[in-house]
Amino acid sequence: MCSEMDNIMKTRETAEDHSPCGRITFVTAVSRMMCFCSIDVNLCLNLTVLFVCFFSEMALSTTLLSEEQLLCSICLDVFTRPVSTPCGHNFCMTCITTYWSDTPVCQCPLCKETFERKPELKVNTFISELVSQFMSLQITDAHIRSLEQQQANSGSTVLCDICTGTQENAVKSCLECLTSYCNVHLEPHHRAAGLKRHTLVNPLTRLEDRICKEHNRLLILFCKNDKVLLCDICSGSRHMNHNVVTVEQAYKEMKDLLKDTEAKVQHMSQQRQQKVRAMEESLKQRRRETDDVLANSEQDLTALVSEIQKSQMELVKVMEEKQKxxxxxxxxxxxxxxxxxxxxxxxxxxxxELKQTKDQLCFLQKFPNSCSLPQMMDLSTFSLNRHLKIQHVRKFMSSSVSQLQMLVNKMNTEIKRFTDGTGVSEALTLRYMQQYEVNIFLDPDTAHPLLVVSENGKQVRYTMGSGVWEVSSLNPDMFMEHLAVLGQIGFSSRKFYFEVFVGPKTEWCLGVATASLPRRGGLARTPQCGLWVIWFLEDKFETYCSPGVPVHWGKVERVGVFVDYDGGQISFYDVQTTTLIYSFTECSFTEELYPYFNPCDNEYGSNLGPMIIVPVSDVT
Known part of the structure; x- marks a missing residue:
């Protein structure tokens, strides 16, 4: 028996010395000797133990086991939850399952052997163990390099956990013991057979965070479903059907995701910085406008008071002179x-005396001279109308003072509303926009054939015609798909404003469009389509580029449209209630903008009335 064992060991040494896969050759030799040699049962058991120990040692060796031997032929990555097919080939569980779900025939991707029924796959624990050991060493090396770099950068050192007095610097950390050792206390790991199999790495901090607390194994996998780190045993138990990848792959993916998130954060930060600068500039502009308003108001009110005082002095002077x-x-x-x-x-x-004269002759002699009246003033020419003039002045002054008082009261009311903030903001905003009013005329050359534009170019309405016309004879600038018409003049800068009376119409579109807006065929309903309009349907407002998303509720009769070309803003107001309907902001205009009118058809009924361009001062 001893000679047979010697032969086996010699075979092992020969295989290891002369073959790059010496251990596999040794396994083959053992198998052959077990088949052809007369060996008793005890020897077989001993050989089995020797084989298992030897093969376990092989699994831990990185010199004889390369990464290429542990790659899945589908994903070309290290096995994740490896499974074996009946034909003997190995694949990742997710890879082979996905492969079979995409093919009508269940067959091996390598040898093309076909299976009548889809095999019931289970994780090959032997291969999984090999992968686990291999990845442990690979990941441990990566961790060591990373932590060594971090420690080198920070200047920190790892101390021995066993030293009781002055702690020496650790030279190794044991992943099984979760302890760091100096040279003295590391000696048992080089001597004791049980400790020799432990995995020693360069000194690491917080070893317990890198070990699975349940299975006491290195965390080498990451579950993307549950966002947790796993050991190989965790992966094969509670995370069988989850998307599990290696820590290295998860790190790379998360790093890429972090890069994208960082870019988004940077973009959001830049947007907010721009907003802050815009708000600061707006605040400065408001300060300048406030100073101008105060200066002008003070100057105007002072001038008005001065004029009133002059009028009062002039009135006193005139009245006194007239009285004098x-x-x-x-x-x-x-x-x-x-x-x-x-x-x-x-x-x-x-x-x-003449009347008392009794002498007739004497009476007659005196009568002609006595009866003549003296020269007197004509009383009919004397008039008291000066009193009436004073009454007129009094009434006029009373009326003028009353009007001035009304204006003062109105001014005080506006000041109070501004102080209380009760709806004055939007009203003042609308008044500010109305100062940029422009005179808009409709361009009949752009009107759809079913639209009628008034002679003065201020009204457009839909007519229920037959809808039959010769396209070749129509103006090329005419809308054929949209029931629309444009304004005659386009704007490529500045601010402009116009108002439109829509009355009781049940559907209409209003806004601005680019000069290049297509006149034929359909139009993509996207923010880049070149059309910025609000669309009213019965009782709600939508934007053309976001159908089905209400932006405002209720009806309006008069709409104000304000465009700030340079500021990239388009706003729509309910003029009667001074309420904002909707605003397009942060727009980028690169060509001329034309007012856009679409009275729509009569689908909802009561919609044959016109859209009328009205001046700001006009009340329809």
């Missing part, structure tokens, strides 16, 4: 009348 003139005129008339009264009284005395 009236008094002088009346006093002069009174003096004249006093003289006339005295003259009349003398004449009256003469007449009484």
């Amino acid at each position: 003139d009236a008094e002088e005129e009346v006093n002069s008339l009174i003096s004249d009348m006093a003289r006339e009264i005295a003259e009349l009284q003398r004449t009256a005395m003469k007449l009484r």
